[in-house]
Amino acid sequence: MTVMSYIAYPTKLGLEQLCTDLKKINGVDIERSENKEVVIVVTTFESKDEEERIEKELKDLSSLQCLALVYAGNEEKMINEKLNN
Amino acid sequence: MKNKISPQILLIIISLMVTFIVVQLNIFNFFESKPIEEKLDDPHYGHIPIQKAEAQMYLGLHDNSPIPKKSKTKSNKRASNFYKNRAYAGAPPTIPHKVDEVISDGGFENCLQCHRNGSYSIDMKAYAPIAPHPDFKNCRQCHVPKLTEKLFKPTKWKNKFKVVSGRRHLPGSPPVIPHSLQLRENCLSCHFGEAAMQKIKVTHPERTNCRQCHVQTKTTENFKRAKK
Amino acid sequence: MSCDELKSITRRDFMKQVAFASAIAVAHTMIPGVLFANEQKYKTTANMKWQKTPCRFCGVGCGLLVAVENGKAVAVKGDPESPVNKGLCCVKGYHSIQSIYGKDRLKKAQVRKNGKMVEVPIKEALDLVASKMQETIKKHGKDSVSMYGSGQWTIPDGYCASKFIKGCIGTNNLEANARLCMASAVTGFLTSFGMDEPMGCYEDIDYADVFVLWGNNMAEMHPVLFSRMLDRKQKNKKVKIIDLTTRTTRTSYAADKSFIFKGQTDLAVANAICYEILKTGKQNDTFIRKHCSLKKGKTNIGFGLEENFKFKDKASDISMEEYKEFLKDYTPEKVEKISGVKASEIRYLAGLYTNPNLKVTSFWCMGMNQHTRGTWINNLVYNIHLLVGKIASPGNSPFSLTGQPSACGTVREVGTLTHKLPKGVVMNKKHREFAENIWKLPAGSIDPKPSLHTVEMFKALDRGEVKFMWIQVTNPMVTMPNLKRYRDAAKKDDRFIVVSDIYPTPTTDIADVILPSAMWIEREGMYGNSERRTQHFNQLLTPPEDAMSDTWQIIEVARRMGFTKQFPWKEEEHIEKIWKEYSLFHAGNKHGVAPYEVLKDNPGMRWPYVNGKETRWRYNSKYDPACDPTKEFDFYGKPDHKAVIWQRPFEQMPEPQDKDYPFLLCTGRVIEHWHTGSMTRRIPALHQAVPEAYVEINPIDAKKLKVTNGDKIKITSRRGSMVMKADINGRGKPQLGEIFVPFFDENYLINDVTLDAYCPISKQPDYKKCAVKIEKV
Structure with a gap:
């Protein structure tokens, strides 16, 4: 299982529209800012297929200006790290 | 003499007996060092999680029994059933299966036959939820079956509630108990076992002194010194 | 569903939390002034610095790890390195750091x-x-x-x-x-052994087959030790927990047997067990001969109620015959009449102590210490262990639990x-x-x-x-x-x-x-x-x-x-210097304490700390270097190196129930609150769990009084009165004619009602018994 987080910026269509669009995508959770035009996006997927699906759906959004990747965590890697420490 | 058994037949009998003995020994695990119950008491025994161990004990050792190790009802179906059977958080759930009229027949407690220990029901394809208050014997006083989906007249009422985790006051601290404990004092009856709702299954069922770390919330107000 | 699947769900939640938290952190650096509504929700414990400390609350002394971030304590977890609690705490320990941040903290x-x-x-x-x-x-x-x-x-x-x-x-x-x-525990130790503090340690829990709890509600008062006992029981089905109590508590529900006795009659019950041990001839004669002496003290010693009361005990030697003669007043049948514990139950208890295949640990705390004959009852439980020689060895342990940290x-x-x-x-x-x-x-x-x-x-x-x-x-x-x-x-x-x-x-x-x-x-x-x-x-x-x-x-x-x-001393080093000076007092193998550096690096050290090793069992030459190695046991606290079996009678409490004040008031605690609540009431999770004190009353008494849950009751003694809300069938159930009040709530000063009678030897007051009357308000 992999979890990734981004900071997302909306296009001229606005933050409201972006949030509505993002909520529709399966595997995506959001946290919007109270005072700035920006929203945090967290994607969760188990397989490559899911990852590609989410990527495509995000690309198709006209309300999304850009996504800045912040964090990517892989479950197996985490477990291995913990075991090796 | 006629009483003598021919060597071939004797050989067959002996080999059958040996096979029989070997089969029995295998079934009853005589080749292993300790009986299964003792092993499970041994803190160093394997990494079998508690549920699996319990299921093994329950199954005996016959793996072709019709009783599955895990509930055949998927977890999200169990969750939707949970909500469907309750009018509001804490409501007595309706009975989702056909029931006899008689609760107790000469001491034989019908409901508790399945709901005391959470037995598996083949026709429901599910483990029966464990009753948190088995000392109340008049089950049908509060639990009724749903004999029809039809309403008499339309209503505004919606069965709308969500099970939420109790608040954690600090990161990592044990969540508080978000529900009343009236008639729900046996934590493990709902928070553990094959009938339990996935979301609330507990990661540490072996710690039985639950209320050492998890407390109720009787008020949401903070302490204020009384004014003189 | 298996444990693995369950773990991966919480792992998923955890990872999502970390993902959100990282993104929020980065957003803060990229976009000054940005705010997210649910920031608090995403704080994880992943990147905090954890440091060890003992818990602020009870005498179990759990090891905690506290996370400090930006000068604030933000999270607690149990220290898995601590042999005391092995990573588990109780609700007070988990929330203890919140007690630092109450709004009305005294700062000036x-x-x-x-x-x-x-x-x-x-x-x-x-x-x-x-x-x-x-x-x-x-x-x-x-x-x-x-x-x-x-x-x-x-x-x-x-x-x-x-x-x-x-x-x-x-x-x-x-x-x-x-x-x-703890004063009665101390005088109990000093009169029986000549030196203070238990001879065993918590490891006794890992060896004992039977736990006898003498008037203490361990499930709420020493919860982590109670969990250790339950854990031992789960892994060894033959382990038994026996709850000897005056009122039914959470401990009673977890115990195998719960025997109710009338307050103060623990003296009689303990003597009856001694009687039974000697009557059946199951005492350990060799142990008694080699390691014990028998004494008696004064009787009818008063209760400290008179102004300028003074008392000094006087010990005199007695023989085993005299002791057996004395115990004839404490046959199980006679004691059944005054205590309410059946003779068969007393014999059962005696049987547990005498069974050579069972290791027995006795635990006690305030029930025995806050007692007008506290020293005596401590002596009597030691008597039981001394008579059968079940003492100072793994699992055989009369263990006096301490209340405060x-x-x-x-x-x-x-x-x-x-x-x-x-x-x-x-x-x-x-x-x-x-x-x-x-x-x-x-x-x-x-x-x-x-x-x-x-x-x-x-x-x-x-x-x-x-x-x-x-x-x-x-x-x-x-x-x-x-x-x-x-x-x-x-x-x-x-x-x-x-x-x-x-x-x-x-x-x-x-x-x-x-x-x-x-x-x-x-x-x-x-x-x-x-x-x-x-x-x-x-x-x-x-x-x-x-x-x-x-x-x-x-x-x-x-x-x-x-x-x-x-x-x-200079402020930067005064604690270290104080410890070094203090260590001089205890130097030696009977009480040596660990050096400062060792304490800093470890989850504590038990004294006597001798040549780099803790003494886990004292007075036993297998484990204690201060013992005479030619003897199996050496009670070196006493000049003759022998522990004392004390002849102590049953004496009734100073203010028993009578027709004007027909109820007995007992006071104590609940797990959520520490003492007077000045800290725990300012911890939201704890205050919200038990916001107000109450009076526990038996349902039959409540019915007679026409009182239901939450109704107000006035409790009056010869000294004062208090109006409190009734709690019926709650976590504790008193006997008929008895009530219980927790003392954490400064709005219900129940000590206005209690009596300042004390044990004349230890001078410790008895908060567990005084006569009151109750009426509906």
Whole structure:
């Protein structure tokens, strides 16, 4: 299982529209800012297929200006790290 | 003499007996060092999680029994059933299966036959939820079956509630108990076992002194010194 | 679903949390001023620095790891390295750090001017304390000043108090609230063994086959040890837990058997068990002959109720025949009549103790200690273990549990009681010289006569013999029995009360000077728990504004009074220096303590700490290097190296039920709240779980009174009354004719109702029994 987080910026269509669009995508959770035009996006997927699906759906959004990747965590890697420490 | 058994037949009998003995020994695990119950008491025994161990004990050792190790009802179906059977958080759930009229027949407690220990029901394809208050014997006083989906007249009422985790006051601290404990004092009856709702299954069922770390919330107000 | 699947769900949630938290953190750096509504939700424990400390609360002494972030304590987890709790805590421990952040935390010193409390710079307050102390000593003599400390004092606090009050000022008016919780345990140890503190350790739980709980609600009061017992039971089905109790509690539900006895008759039940052991001939004659002597003391010894009551016991030897003759009054049938415990049940208990294949651990706490014959009942449970030789070895353990986090470490080991010194007693010339030497004081500085124990000290405050009292880390205006007398006493003119505390309490309400104190992890220190484990903690946080550690407050005042030579240390290293000096008192293999560096690096060390090793079982030459190696057991606390089997009778309580006051009142705690609640009530999770005190009443009594849950009941004794809400069929169920009230709520000062009768040997009051009447309001 992999979890990734981004900071997302909306296009001229606005933050409201972006949030509505993002909520529709399966595997995506959001946290919007109270005072700035920006929203945090967290994607969760188990397989490559899911990852590609989410990527495509995000690309198709006209309300999304850009996504800045912040964090990517892989479950197996985490477990291995913990075991090796 | 006629009483003598021919060597071939004797050989067959002996080999059958040996096979029989070997089969029995295998079934009853005589080749292993300790009986299964003792092993499970041994803190160093394997990494079998508690549920699996319990299921093994329950199954005996016959793996072709019709009783599955895990509930055949998927977890999200169990969750939707949970909500469907309750009018509001804490409501007595309706009975989702056909029931006899008689609760107790000469001491034989019908409901508790399945709901005391959470037995598996083949026709429901599910483990029966464990009753948190088995000392109340008049089950049908509060639990009724749903004999029809039809309403008499339309209503505004919606069965709308969500099970939420109790608040954690600090990161990592044990969540508080978000529900009343009236008639729900046996934590493990709902928070553990094959009938339990996935979301609330507990990661540490072996710690039985639950209320050492998890407390109720009787008020949401903070302490204020009384004014003189 | 398997554990693995379950774990991956929580792992998923955790990873999502980390993902969100990282993104939020980055957003903060990229976009100044950005706010997210649910930020708090995403704080994880992934990147915090964890440091060890013992828990602030009970005498179990769990090891905690506290996470500090930006100078704030933000999370707690159990220290998996601590052998005490192995990573598990209880609800109080998990939320303990929230007690630091209550809104009404005392941050500034206050002084009473014209009847009102006014904030002053702390230097001014300390000046005033020192000058007032000097003035009082000059006018009325050194015995007119006093100090009242606590089993929640750290070890350096108590050590400085002892040096200051007993050494420098030269009065023995130094007491601590542990007098109200552990004194009977101490005198029990001293009379039976000659030395204080248990001979076993918590590892006994891992070996015992039977646990007998004598009048203590371990599920709520020592919850982590209780969990260890339950864990042992789960892994060994034959392990039994026997609950001997006056009222049904959460402990009773988990026990295999629960035997209810009438308050005070534990004396009779213990004697009946001894009778049964000797009658069936199952005693260990060899052990008794080699390692025990038999004695008796005075009887009809009173209850401390008269003004200026004094008592001194006198021991005389007895023979086994005389002891057996005495026990004839305690046959199980006779004891059944007065106690309510069936004769068969008594025989069952005796059978558990005598069975050679069962290791038995007895646990007790306030039920036996807060008792007008507390010393006696402690002796009697030791008798049972001594008669069958089940003592001082793994699993065979009469274990006296301590209530407070450092009643052992500070009050008992440092000796902050009127008659004690860090080594020995004030009455002994050698001990006085030893202390005067280490403390660099002239010979004769220490007063050889013990002066006032706690109840007597407050009575002296009332009478006017004591005019100055400095109270630290305790709340006597909630906890003194027969409270009204002592509250009025403290409020009298010409009494100067200094209170060091962290929150406003009924005690700070009557103070003339309030000194704001630092909380435990806001200063460096050590605590000593029930199993003789001393645990060190670093300073993890800065105390707010003028708040100052209790140790440093004492040092500042002592210096102002001219004792700079005795308190020369620099602030950065004073705790280390104090520990090094204090260690000198206990040097030797009977009580040696671990060095400072070892304590810092480990989750505590049990004393005696000899040649780099802890002594887990004392008096047993297999484990204790202080023993004579030619003997199997060596009770070296006594001059003849023998433990004492004491002949102690049953004597009825001073205020039993009668026709005017037909109910018995018992007081105690609940798991959520610590003592008077000054800390735990300011912890939201705990306050919200138990917001208000109540009175537990039996459902049949409630029905007679026509009272249901939440109805108000008035409780009246010969001393005072209290109106409280009824709690029926709650977590505790009293017997018919008995009620129970928890004392954590300062809005229900139940000690206005209780009686200040005490054990004449230990001087510890009995909070568990007094006569009351109840009526519906």
